[in-house]
Amino acid sequence: MDIDFSEIIYLKDPKWQDLHADYVQFLLSMAGPTVIDITGKDTSKYRVFVTLLQGDEPSGLIAMHRWLTSRDEAQLPQTNIRFIICSVEAAAMHPLFSTRYTDGGMDINRCFGKHCSTECHTDTQKGYCERAKLIETAIREVAPEMVIDLHNASSPGPTFAVSSVITTDTLSLASFFSQTLILSDLHIGSIMEQEFNCPFITIECGGCSDEQAHEVAYSGIKQVTACENIGYIHQEKNVEVIYRPLRLQLKPDVKLSYAAHDEGYRGVTLKDNIEYFNFGSAHQDEMLGWVDGNGLNNLQLLNKSGEDVINEYFYTRDNQLVCLHNLKLFKATTNKNIATNDCLFYVVKLTNGEMHG
The missing domain is CATH 3.40.630.10 (Zn peptidases)
Incomplete structure (x- = not known):
């Protein structure tokens, strides 16, 4: 065009x-x-x-x-x-x-x-x-x-x-x-x-x-x-x-999938109901998906200074992607094109009061 x-x-x-x-x-x-x-x-x-x-x-x-x-x-x-x-x-x-x-x-x-x-x-x-x-x-x-x-x-x-x-x-x-x-x-x-x-x-x-x-x-x-x-x-x-959400992104050339269970895909696999987290909160130790052998190195979470703070928000449990803290997610999507080219979702840490207030 x-x-x-x-x-x-x-x-x-x-x-x-x-x-x-x-x-x-x-x-x-x-x-x-x-x-x-x-x-x-x-x-x-x-x-x-x-x-x-x-x-x-x-x-x-x-x-x-x-x-x-x-x-x-x-x-x-x-x-x-x-x-x-x-x-x-x-x-x-x-x-x-x-x-x-x-x-x-x-x-x-x-x-x-x-x-x-x-x-x-x-x-x-x-x-x-x-x-x-x-x-x-x-x-x-x-x-x-x-x-x-x-x-x-x-x-x-x-x-x-x-x-x-x-x-x-x-x-x-x-x-x-x-x-x-x-x-x-x-x-x-x-x-x-x-x-x-x-x-x-x-x-x-x-x-x-x-x-x-x-x-x-x-x-x-x-x-x-x-x-x-x-x-x-x-x-x-x-x-x-x-205050101050960050954008969870795939690193370049990392593959993205969605599934209800671990299917052993390469790269990152998010739960196929990830959108439901837009309406509530993700609790500490809650699993959001799965990663391959590269673990959190598949992902990046850059703060305003350009520093990758992924390890301050998530950890891996075996090959599961897990919340390190109580988190609030925004704009989580199963639209693979948008998730790959923009971000998987926005995320902020929550206090216990915010979780239950």
Whole structure:
């Protein structure tokens, strides 16, 4: 697929004909990344929503289209609203919303900031970095008072928010979507790591095929656009903060399998129900899978300094992969492509109080 990475399309206060009858028709009508601006009561301010950074994460687009087509146009949002729709070409590949990025490309949410120049090797990958800069520009040019980036997990899981800082604003924004906010200090080239001089949160709405995830995204958009002052928002829900998750990854060329029992596969084998840990906790000494004779050397768990701390979180019992502490897992998936090319899951240590509270 030939992609023009140098272009981004702008629409202002689109009519229903531009939006089409449903989100599928709307997606297929777009030629590339698209910015939609909606005029608000206070035209001196913008609130920005980013969606579809990955083509297989549809909740943000579905919710955005629903908000645009169901709102009373006489009731303006409190400020101007800017929606930025990113990986249109990947999302439109058949079957719809099944492709994270196009062939030969890379995850655009690893292409922001200095990280990109060290990871891009082909012209197509450099094109993804060029698009990331266009998306950054589309945010910076309106100097927004907040940015919310809407995502899905590839597998079922609860909704949670992520931020690089914990402030009253980020807690308040998170409360419109979730009761959990994760403080992350990872540096992986994501859009959330960039400095936009305003509150920025990422929302993991839930599983990509989960209707409830689409509802979470829509309800959050509806409430944020109607909120008069995001500088002080009354929190409807208490928000629990979870600190500094790490990403469990395979080392290069290590094979990954899933199974209900030890089948003796090479590399790493995770339990085929690993996704269930997204809804609860993994206890100390609980087994998550199996490893071959290379043991924990198949895996890496890098902290923000780039140090591998795998031995501080896991150990092997015979050939089983076992939790050294009480752990909380996020975004565990049985999607082998995502698990291999991104990470197996995110993990944090829990205290006994967090396990039983």
